[in-house]
Structures are given as C-alpha cells and as structure tokens.
Amino acid sequence: MSSTSIITVLDPGVLTTVQDEGRPGFAHLGVPRAGALDVPAAALANRIVGNGPSAAVLETVLGGLRLRSDTGVWIAVTGAPVPLSIDGRPRGVQVPEWVPAGAEVSLGTPDRGVRSYVAVAGGFAVPEVLGSRSTDTLSGVGPPPLVTGQELPVGASVGEIRAHDTPRGPAVGPLRLLPGPRRDWFADSALDVLCAGPYSVLAESNRVGLRLTGERLPRVRDGELASEGMVFGAIQVPPDGMPVVLLNDHPVTGGYPVIAVVEPGDLWQCAQLRPGEAVRFTHRR
Known part of the structure; x- marks a missing residue:
C-alpha cells in the first residue's frame, strides 16, 4: 500500500495504538491476537471513509489525541463519543469529516465509554508484522504506542465515502x-x-x-x-x-x-x- 499522505501525531493522549482485525492464528508461537477491542466501532469507522474491514485505525483511550495531516483527508471517529474539532471548529462523530491540509484534528474527553476509533480514508499504512498492523501491548509485536512527533503514512483511498452509514450498534446487556x-x-x-x-x-x-x-x-x-x-x-x-x-x-x-x-x-x-x-x-x- 503506497502512502499518499502523512499524518503527524501532535499529542498521543493517554494511550493511542494502531489496530486492525488483529493477528489470530499465532498462539502456537506465543503471539496474542491483538486487534481493535471494540470491533463494531472500528468497522463502522472504516466503512464511513470507504475502507475495507482490514484497514488499520487508531484506538485511543479517553481522548486527548491531536493529529495533523500534510494533505486533505477524510476521517471518521467512532466508539466512545468524544468532542471532535478540526482547527478548533466542532465537528461530528460517526460521520465523515473533511480535514484540510495542515488542519489540526483534536479529540476531547468522552463523557462515557473509554476507547474511540479514528479511521482515515486509505487506512494507516504502518508496516505489517505477521500479517497485521496491530499493536500488541503484551508482547510488543507490531508498532509501539504512538508518541508525539511520530509520522503515520496513509494508504491510497479505494472506496466511497458513506455519509449515512450509522447503523444501530449491537445490543448492550449482560x-x-x-x-x-x-x-x-x-x-x-x-x-x-x-x-x-x-x-x-x-x-x-x-x-x-x-x-x-x-x-x-x-x-x-x-x-x-x-x-x-x-x-x-x-x-x-x-x-x-x-x-x-x-x-x-x-x-x-x-x-x-x-x-x-x-x-x-x-x-x-x-x-x-x-x-x-x-x-x-x-x-x-
């Protein structure tokens, strides 16, 4: 996947990792599956920006994440509902949002939930390890948690932006x-x-x-x-x-x-x- 944009991490917040569908099938090698904890939220974010289900997203804990892209990109934020702003202007979650070149994306603190997901059209194109781009916090396989100043490559956009893909989430219960x-x-x-x-x-x-x-x-x-x-x-x-x-x-x-x-x-x-x-x-x- 060739990179078309670079997104720079201005502040990783409490903890932000790259996640996709994970790397199941390597338990015999002592490698956990990793992958997004809230699978429906990550999948929704990817669908909104036209990505396939295996595209890598950012999983961030309790907000505080700030990003800047060197080119204009489409993003979607799902999961724990956070205040989202682009260059200081409030924007929506669970919908596609256009980020102009050089604009700052900022996630506030959610009033409920823990983990929010940020997808970008084209997906975050960090190198794969054992077939996945996911961060494994236990064994250290995959990319380490994000740090300030880190540059994240973005792949080429392949799908249609879906402005109304906000289906009812899975049932909450015991x-x-x-x-x-x-x-x-x-x-x-x-x-x-x-x-x-x-x-x-x-x-x-x-x-x-x-x-x-x-x-x-x-x-x-x-x-x-x-x-x-x-x-x-x-x-x-x-x-x-x-x-x-x-x-x-x-x-x-x-x-x-x-x-x-x-x-x-x-x-x-x-x-x-x-x-x-x-x-x-x-x-x-």
Missing part, C-alpha cells in the same frame, strides 16, 4: 457465558454467584484483561494448574477468587482455572467499561 473447561475446580454455585453480580471494573484493567471485583467465586480445589492454552474471552479466576476476562492482548497460556468464556459477540462491551462501572453476566441454565 455478557453471555459459555461453560469453561475448569468448572469442576469451583463449587456448583460458583457460576450462579458470577451471574448474580454485579461485579465492578478495576482501574488495573487494560487490553490484556478486564479485572473485576465483587463476590468471591468459591473453589473446591486448591493449588494451580500447569499452564494451558487460553482463549479470547476466557474468564480466569486467580487465588483471590476475583474474575478476569481475557481480552485481545491476553497471554496465550495461563495457570488459573477458567470457569467460563464470554460469547465473542459480547466482548466489544469490555472495551468501553470504565473503572467502577458494573458488569453483569448471564448463562443458560
């Missing part, structure tokens, strides 16, 4: 659970305890895992497992009895028992939960 492989390590009531909730999000949560606090999940077996493979969305339970939902940058193996696995279609909600917010689970009886 995270649906599938049975985990180590339910026998827990009391028969443990899954009901987990679903009775709610649990609260801890500040230590990140792209590796959503860490929760609430009622302790009772176990019937002591000790820990030998390390075994972990899947996206697995709910590990450390010795303190507090669940951890493994997200995109999770380690590919682990030694804590997995009581359940979150339905893949519900995991996007974990991207937008703030510390202190409530999380509920549900499972089929």
Whole structure:
C-alpha cells in the first residue's frame, strides 16, 4: 500500500495504538491476537471513509489525541463519543469529516465509554508484522504506542465515502457465558454467584484483561494448574477468587482455572467499561 499522505501525531493522549482485525492464528508461537477491542466501532469507522474491514485505525483511550495531516483527508471517529474539532471548529462523530491540509484534528474527553476509533480514508499504512498492523501491548509485536512527533503514512483511498452509514450498534446487556473447561475446580454455585453480580471494573484493567471485583467465586480445589492454552474471552479466576476476562492482548497460556468464556459477540462491551462501572453476566441454565 503506497502512502499518499502523512499524518503527524501532535499529542498521543493517554494511550493511542494502531489496530486492525488483529493477528489470530499465532498462539502456537506465543503471539496474542491483538486487534481493535471494540470491533463494531472500528468497522463502522472504516466503512464511513470507504475502507475495507482490514484497514488499520487508531484506538485511543479517553481522548486527548491531536493529529495533523500534510494533505486533505477524510476521517471518521467512532466508539466512545468524544468532542471532535478540526482547527478548533466542532465537528461530528460517526460521520465523515473533511480535514484540510495542515488542519489540526483534536479529540476531547468522552463523557462515557473509554476507547474511540479514528479511521482515515486509505487506512494507516504502518508496516505489517505477521500479517497485521496491530499493536500488541503484551508482547510488543507490531508498532509501539504512538508518541508525539511520530509520522503515520496513509494508504491510497479505494472506496466511497458513506455519509449515512450509522447503523444501530449491537445490543448492550449482560455478557453471555459459555461453560469453561475448569468448572469442576469451583463449587456448583460458583457460576450462579458470577451471574448474580454485579461485579465492578478495576482501574488495573487494560487490553490484556478486564479485572473485576465483587463476590468471591468459591473453589473446591486448591493449588494451580500447569499452564494451558487460553482463549479470547476466557474468564480466569486467580487465588483471590476475583474474575478476569481475557481480552485481545491476553497471554496465550495461563495457570488459573477458567470457569467460563464470554460469547465473542459480547466482548466489544469490555472495551468501553470504565473503572467502577458494573458488569453483569448471564448463562443458560
């Protein structure tokens, strides 16, 4: 993908990374999947500016991101709703916005949610690593988090700008659970305890895992497992009895028992939960 523009990072905010659909299929090499945490939001941003689903976007945490392009470009901002301005003038989110050459794009702080996504027509054309442009914050594979002064190449625009592509998002609700492989390590009531909730999000949560606090999940077996493979969305339970939902940058193996696995279609909600917010689970009886 040849570069047609350069976007300069004026301020990366709290944390901004490049993400695409991730690099699944490399767990045997010890490489996590990475990729955008809020998949529907990233996909919408790409569609609005005419990109294919695999185009790389920017995932930014709690706003503060400032950018400047050397040429005119189309952008779209989705995910956590942030105040967006272009050269100091308020602009809209979930719609295409034209950025003139040399103009500054600024994202404020969202009043809800955590992660916003910035797509540019043509996609961010940073080098691929193992078939993906995604930043993996655990293993360091892919581009590192953005820093001030960094220059990001933009690929050639290939699709039509879609001014009205703002479909209703996926349903928000309790995270649906599938049975985990180590339910026998827990009391028969443990899954009901987990679903009775709610649990609260801890500040230590990140792209590796959503860490929760609430009622302790009772176990019937002591000790820990030998390390075994972990899947996206697995709910590990450390010795303190507090669940951890493994997200995109999770380690590919682990030694804590997995009581359940979150339905893949519900995991996007974990991207937008703030510390202190409530999380509920549900499972089929």
